[in-house]
Amino acid sequence: MNFNDQLRQAETLNNSLLCVGLDPEPSRFPGAWKGDAGRIFDFCSAIVDATKDLVSSFKPQIAYFAAHGAEDQLERLMAHIKRVAPQVPIILDAKRGDIGSTAEQYAKEAFVRYQADAVTLSPFMGLDTIEPFLRYPGKGAFVLCRTSNPGGDDWQMQRLADVPGQPRLFEHLARLAGSEWNLNGQLGLVVGATYPGEIAKVRELAPTLPLLIPGVGAQGGDAEATVRAGLGRQGTIVVNSSRAVLYASAADDFAAAARRVALQTRDTLNLSRPASR
Numbered sequence: 001m002n003f004n005d006q007l008r009q010a011e012t013l014n015n016s017l018l019c020v021g022l023d024p025e026p027s028r029f030p031g032a033w034k035g036d037a038g039r040i041f042d043f044c045s046a047i048v049d050a051t052k053d054l055v056s057s058f059k060p061q062i063a064y065f066a067a068h069g070a071e072d073q074l075e076r077l078m079a080h081i082k083r084v085a086p087q088v089p090i091i092l093d094a095k096r097g098d099i100g101s102t103a104e105q106y107a108k109e110a111f112v113r114y115q116a117d118a119v120t121l122s123p124f125m126g127l128d129t130i131e132p133f134l135r136y137p138g139k140g141a142f143v144l145c146r147t148s149n150p151g152g153d154d155w156q157m158q159r160l161a162d163v164p165g166q167p168r169l170f171e172h173l174a175r176l177a178g179s180e181w182n183l184n185g186q187l188g189l190v191v192g193a194t195y196p197g198e199i200a201k202v203r204e205l206a207p208t209l210p211l212l213i214p215g216v217g218a219q220g221g222d223a224e225a226t227v228r229a230g231l232g233r234q235g236t237i238v239v240n241s242s243r244a245v246l247y248a249s250a251a252d253d254f255a256a257a258a259r260r261v262a263l264q265t266r267d268t269l270n271l272s273r274p275a276s277r
Contacts, residue, residue, distance in 0.1 A: 003118050003140030003186065006089040007210060011056040011236060013087055017227065017273075018266045020051050020258075021093070021214070021242030022060040022077070026068065028247050030254045037068035043254075044073075045080050047246060050255040051262040052085035057238055059212075061093040078114050089117035091212065091238070095144065096129075097122030103132040111136045118142060120190060120212070123173060127181055134186050140210070141187055143177050145202060146170040148192025148215040170198065171205060178206030188212055193239065196225035203232050214240040216265070223265070227272035241265050 001009070011017060024040045026033075033039040048058060058081055065074040081090055092114055096106040110119040110133070118140030121130055133141045146156055156170040163172055177187045189206060191199045193215030202211065211230050216223050216239050223239070230237040245265070249257030 002138040003089060004210060006087075006117060007056060007140075007236060007238065010088050014053055014055060014266075015270065016054055016056045016266045017231070017237055017239050017269045018055050018262060019057040019059050019091065019212070019238045019240040020047065020055050020245050020262060021240045022047065022058060023064045023242045023246065024070075025064065025247075028250070030250050031252050037070060040065065040068060040070045041073040041076050041080075044077050046255040047258050048077070048081055049084060050259040051245065052081075052088060054259070054262045054266050055088060057089050057091055058085075059091040059093050059238075059240055059242075061242075075114060078116065082115065089140075090115075091118045091120065091140070091142065092116035093120045095120050095122050096133075097125055099125055099129055103129050107132040107136060111139050118188070120144065123177075127176075130181065130187075131183070134183050137184070139186060142190050142210075142212045143173070143181075143187060145173050145177070145189040146191045146195055146198045148194045152192070171201060174202045174205040178209055182209070188238075190214070191230070193222070193226045196222060196229040199226060199229035203230055203235065206235065207232050208234040210236050210238060212238045212240065214242075216241050216244075216269075223268045224272040227269055228274070231273060239265075239269055 022044045024044055026035050026037045029039060029043055065071055092110050110116045120142045123143045158169050159166045160172055177189055188210040189202055190212045191202050193213050213226055213230055226239060245258045245261050248261040
């Protein structure tokens with residue numbers, strides 16, 4: 001089963017478009033765990049256990065583990081998710097983007113060491129930075145396209161004078177990812193929830209690709225507008241919420257509170273689905 005099939009299966013099984021991002025910040029951990037980086041696995045596994053039947057994917061952000069020397073805890077977490085929620089694919093949020101043998105090592109890190117089902121990538125250096133990840137059959141790769149940070153305008157909104165029609169950079173990238181770059185049908189795109197009009201444009205240019213959409217929740221993205229703009233007849237969406245779920249409570253009930261927020265977010269997303277889909 002390839003990543004797209006896994007994603008569709010989890011979406012159907014859990015009736016969900018929600019991805020819970022696992023971005024552990026020890027300074028925000030509850031109770032006696034506060035400030036203790038040795039509890040990263042314990043915290044994240046509790047969130048996974050509380051939400052595993054409400055999501056279509058999990059998305060651990062590698063920097064939150066590496067900053068604390070907790071890569072071994074990330075390995076344990078990946079194995080835990082595979083064990084308790086084998087139907088839920090895992091997207092490793094790493095945003096890698098390098099050439100040649102270095103890209104090959106990053107691909108090995110994502111898919112062999114951490115056993116991720118998909119990974120996020122930066123396309124700034126071109127297709128040859130992405131190709132090593134596409135050599136792993138069945139794995140997915142989400143390419144940054146129109147990100148939710150304000151600085152995304154610096155590059156992504158610039159028009160390309162040498163390309164027919166002078167598309168903006170993010171539009172040109174969406175078209176490439178939906179056509180000649182998508183060598184084995186493994187690519188998806190990252191588009192921020194704070195720009196629903198641009199989500200719709202990306203969906204138009206790449207009608208079959210899955211879209212990973214961060215920014216719903218703490219970043220203020222509109223769930224209804226996100227779903228209506230991004231969910232197509234052929235291409236699905238993965239709507240990520242991290243902090244709003246993880247830190248729904250600073251007390252010992254943090255896992256139960258995370259479940260409540262995840263359930264509410266999932267249901268809000270579902271209410272926005274077109275009736276015909």
